[in-house]
Each structure stands twice: as structure tokens, then as C-alpha cells.
Amino acid sequence: xxxxxxxxxxxxxxxxxxxxxxxxxxxxxLRDRWHRLRVNALLAAQTGLxxxxxxxxxxxxxxxxxxxxAPIAAVITLGVxxxxxxxxxxxxxxxxxxxxxxxxxxxxxxxxxxxQIGVVVTLAVLAAVFVGGTAPLLTxxxxxxVLVATLAPPTTGIYYGRFxxxxxxxxxxxxxxxxxxxxNPLTVVSRAAGPALDMLAEGLLDSAAALAARDPAAxxxxxxDMRAGESDLTRFQDALGAGRETATLAPxxxxxxxxxxxxxxxxxxxxxxxxxxxxxxxxxxxxLQDAEPLPEPLIAAPATLAEAVRELRRExxxxxxPRHTHExxxxxxxxxxxxxxxxxxxSGSVVVAQIRSIATDLLNATGLPSADANRLIRxxxxxxxxxxxxxxxxxxxKDAHGR
Numbered sequence: 447x448x449x450x451x452x453x454x455x456x457x458x459x460x461x462x463x464x465x466x467x468x469x470x471x472x473x474x475x476l477r478d479r480w481h482r483l484r485v486n487a488l489l490a491a492q493t494g495l496x497x498x499x500x501x502x503x504x505x506x507x508x509x510x511x512x513x514x515x516a517p518i519a520a521v522i523t524l525g526v527x528x529x530x531x532x533x534x535x536x537x538x539x540x541x542x543x544x545x546x547x548x549x550x551x552x553x554x555x556x557x558x559x560x561x562q563i564g565v566v567v568t569l570a571v572l573a574a575v576f577v578g579g580t581a582p583l584l585t586x587x588x589x590x591x592v593l594v595a596t597l598a599p600p601t602t603g604i605y606y607g608r609f610x611x612x613x614x615x616x617x618x619x620x621x622x623x624x625x626x627x628x629x630n631p632l633t634v635v636s637r638a639a640g641p642a643l644d645m646l647a648e649g650l651l652d653s654a655a656a657l658a659a660r661d662p663a664a665x666x667x668x669x670x671d672m673r674a675g676e677s678d679l680t681r682f683q684d685a686l687g688a689g690r691e692t693a694t695l696a697p698x699x700x701x702x703x704x705x706x707x708x709x710x711x712x713x714x715x716x717x718x719x720x721x722x723x724x725x726x727x728x729x730x731x732x733x734l735q736d737a738e739p740l741p742e743p744l745i746a747a748p749a750t751l752a753e754a755v756r757e758l759r760r761e762x763x764x765x766x767x768p769r770h771t772h773e774x775x776x777x778x779x780x781x782x783x784x785x786x787x788x789x790x791x792x793s794g795s796v797v798v799a800q801i802r803s804i805a806t807d808l809l810n811a812t813g814l815p816s817a818d819a820n821r822l823i824r825x826x827x828x829x830x831x832x833x834x835x836x837x838x839x840x841x842x843x844k845d846a847h848g849r
Contacts, residue, residue: 489524496520496622500615508614510607515542515590519615522586524623537583542612544577545570545590550608553595563595635709636763638685639716643759645675646720650752650804653727657745662734669727672720679720683713708762712811719755719807726800729793738791743781747801750778754808761812768812772822775805779826802827 497517504513522538548570556562570591574584594608652668726748733740754774761768782801790798802823809819 492619492622493521493524496524496615496619499622500611500618503618504611504614508607508610510611513607513611513614515546515593515608515611516615516618519612520619520622521615523616523619536616537580538586539609539613539616540577541574541583541586542590543609544573544583545587545592546594546608546612548573548587549591549594558595563592566591566595635682635685638682639709639762640759641678642675642682642716642720643755645672645678646716646723647752647755647759649675649720649723649727650748650755653723653730654745654747654749654752656727656734657730657740657748660734660740662731665727665730665734669724669731672724672727679717682716708765708813711813712758712762715807715811719804719811722800722803722807726797726804729796729800733791733793733797736791736793738794739789740794741785741788741790743788744785744790744794744797747778747781747785747798750774750781751801751804751808754778754805758808758811771808771812772814775808776822776826779805779823783827 497520500516500520501513504510504516510516519538519542549566552566552569553562567588570587571584574587577583590612649668649672652671653665656662656664656668751774754771757770757774758768761771779802782798786795786798805826806816806819806823809822810816814822
């Protein structure tokens, strides 16, 4: 999870069946590797510093002769995705406590050996399940029991200092993350938001290009790319959790909470926009396959929405008033309304509706309340109810809605 968040395990997208796996090892360049090192340098520094401080505190201050649980706890706590460290630290300490308690008590009574290890691990897992443990807690309980039963079996009864060491490691890791080397939450979030917004913009541009070329296969490819890019959206959601955690724990990052809240408010609406863009691309496929009427403004509208997404990314990153996003989103609605008035088929009318929905999502993503966004969208979509000549000839007694 931490690797995915910081870019260590972001696979290249496959260009076709059976292509994705080989490209993982063949397309990683030296530049990519240096980029990963640069991105993860702070995480590495946090982990090393926390391990050293945890050992020093347990060994030098508390006088524990071999406090190996302290640096282990620090490394495990920082080794999970930021955004989960508070919960994971609690699970870690509880898991270590269960594993140590079960291991020390059982091994002190019956000694160590193969069957004792099997029994102590079973008991540790059952104890973790009893307290409602998650998978990490179960794993930590079992691994702690194994360490106690093999590397450091008790010789003079239960050694409670091991639990203290684990607690020290978890607390020191959180302190290093929050006080000594806190990440910049806005950097983490904006770095993850960029690919998600780029994927949305590219999907809309590809849909517009498919309409311009009258190519249903290209529209289907745009839909496939947006489906494949769902992982970008997942990383964005994970990064928001990371940013919120850091902005809550780290006093040096408290001033970022205002700007971070803009991303938090936008995330849900960006998700909706992506889903609506997939529906738009799917309907473009049907529109082209059925050779429905395709007015020029209907081709321009998805491209204008793509510009709006690009502006949204820039304005969120800069923390400025999202005026250009508003202007472009409303322009796309006007283009779609013009296309509707010019005459579209069934699928074309669905594309018009999706353009309006995506524009609404983008306005909401800028922080505009739903009531205000809907009012602006209705105003932008308003056109005189005079039907186009083609529509009037086909159905002179019906209005634009077919009534």
C-alpha cells in the first residue's frame, strides 16, 4: 500500500492482451528509478530515523538490553500507507501484546520446540480473532508469537518489557511522521490528483476525437482507457486519507488544512464526473454505430469539458478562484444545448444529458453548492423553443422534447 501511494508499484498500462506483464520489467528506465527514489526519499528517512530513535529510547533510557521490538514496531508502523498509521499503530501494539503474552506464557510453561511453535501461533491468532482483530492484527500477533518462541524465548518468566518496546516503536514512528519529518499533504494529494484528472480529461478528448472521426472503435477505446484508469482514482482517494492524517497530526502542516479541504470536497464530484464520462463514451459508441445525426457542437462539447478538467487541476493546485473551470464547463453545456436544438437522435440526447451532468460535477468540484451549480447549468442550457428546420420538417407539431 505504501509503495502504491508513493509510486513504487504503479504498473504501466497494457496496450493489449498479454502485453501488460512483460512491460513492467522492460519499460522501467533509469529516469523512472531516480524519480521513485526522489519521491520516496522522505519515507526512507522517516523509517530510518524512527528505528534509530526507538532503539535509543528503549535501550539507553529504559535500559532494555535487546529491545528489538522497538525498531521493528517503528518500521512496521511507517511501512503502511500514510492515512492508516494511527489505526495500524494501535493494531500493531495490540497484536504485539497478544503475541508476546501468549508466547511468553505458553513457552514459559512448556518450553520451546516445533509443536510448541505451532500451538503458540494458533493460540495467538485465536486470541486476536476473539478481540475482533483485522488481518494486520492477526499477522502481527502470530509473528510476535513466533519471535518469542524462537529467537527470544523467556528464561525467567514473562518479560513485559517487550510490550513496552513495541509501544515505544509505534509512538516514536508517529512522532517522527508528525513532528520531525512530516510530509507535505498538499504535495501528496496534488501528485495523486494529477493522474486522475488527466485520465478524465484524456477520456473526454478521446471521445470528442472519436465523434469527429465518426469512429465507434475509437470511442470504445476511450471507454476502455477510462475503465483501466480506475486505479488512478483509487490512489487519489488513498492520498486524501494520507493528507488528512498528516494535516491532523503534524503542527507544521496545520496551515494546509484549508487548501486540503478543497481537494476533499472535490474528490466525490470528480468520481461522479468519471462515471458520467464513461457513460458518455459508451453512448458515443452507440451513436456512431447507429449513424445518428451528429451536429458539430456535440463534437466540441466533450473537448471543452476536457479543457475544464485541465483548468480544475491547475486551479486546485494553485488554490485560486476556479473561474476558468466555471466558464469552460458552462460553455460545454451551451454547445450541447445548441447541438440538441440542431437535432440529435436518441443516443445523441443521452450524450447531451451526460455533458450537462459532467459540467455539474465539475462545478460542484470547485466548491459551488449544488443549488447554485444547477441554476447556472439551467441558465447555460436555456435556448428558445424554436425547432431547427430539420426537426420542424420531420415533426412540425412537436417541441424540442418530442411532445
